[in-house]
Amino acid sequence: NAGVTQTPKFRVLKTGQSMTLLCAQDMNHEYMYWYRQDPGMGLRLIHYSVGEGTTAKGEVPDGYNVSRLKKQNFLLGLESAAPSQTSVYFCASSYDEQAIYGYTFGSGTRLTVV
Amino acid sequence: GENVEQHPSTLSVQEGDSAVIKCTYSDSASNYFPWYKQELGKRPQLIIDIRSNVGEKKDQRIAVTLNKTAKHFSLHITETQPEDSAVYFCAANPWSSASKIIFGSGTRLSIRP
Numbered sequence: 189n190a191g192v193t194q195t196p197k198f199r200v201l202k203t204g205q206s207m208t209l210l211c212a213q214d215m216n217h218e219y220m221y222w223y224r225q226d227p228g229m230g231l232r233l234i235h236y237s238v239g240e241g242t243t244a245k246g247e248v249p250d251g252y253n254v255s256r257l258k259k260q261n262f263l264l265g266l267e268s269a270a271p272s273q274t275s276v277y278f279c280a281s282s283y284d285e286q287a288i289y290g291y292t293f294g295s296g297t298r299l300t301v302v
Numbered sequence: 303g304e305n306v307e308q309h310p311s312t313l314s315v316q317e318g319d320s321a322v323i324k325c326t327y328s329d330s331a332s333n334y335f336p337w338y339k340q341e342l343g344k345r346p347q348l349i350i351d352i353r354s355n356v357g358e359k360k361d362q363r364i365a366v367t368l369n370k371t372a373k374h375f376s377l378h379i380t381e382t383q384p385e386d387s388a389v390y391f392c393a394a395n396p397w398s399s400a401s402k403i404i405f406g407s408g409t410r411l412s413i414r415p
Binding site: 221228233246278291295 | 303
């Protein structure tokens, strides 16, 4: 059982380039999330989804877009990367709204924008 | 929106001593307060959580207390061991919804041998 899988694990982008981060979960979870982690700032919610076909903005959505076309996948897109988007990105999922089993996190994607 | 503040940002304790990490939240409607542990280079993992209908919860050496009136909650680790060294995050759910949680800024806990 893989849990939550993120690809890629590392990426270096030039300013202005675009890319998509993929998050896949095999636990049949309804809820999925994208967080970014920066030193001294903890985990900040970018976007989240409460089910297939839905998305919503979190704390820091600017510069990012997301899609949830299939229940098991949650994609995070950067249309025009900026150095301020250098960060570690974590995807997470939860079974239901009550998060009875907590959030399951992926292993993270370290993105550097130069 | 919900704001979760966490203190201290770094904490160093002698092995065997206790460690306490404190968090405050702003949304009085919040009712779910999880704690996550993140070891170096690893993903965050849930270690304990508490819901607003209880004031304290224990799991072996870890305990969490909640004071809803004061809007603060704390993580207590007793008899600390080297494997407790990690970054700990508290979190709370805004608007009573567990469909998303807001994290504190984290506490880096170091256990001195």
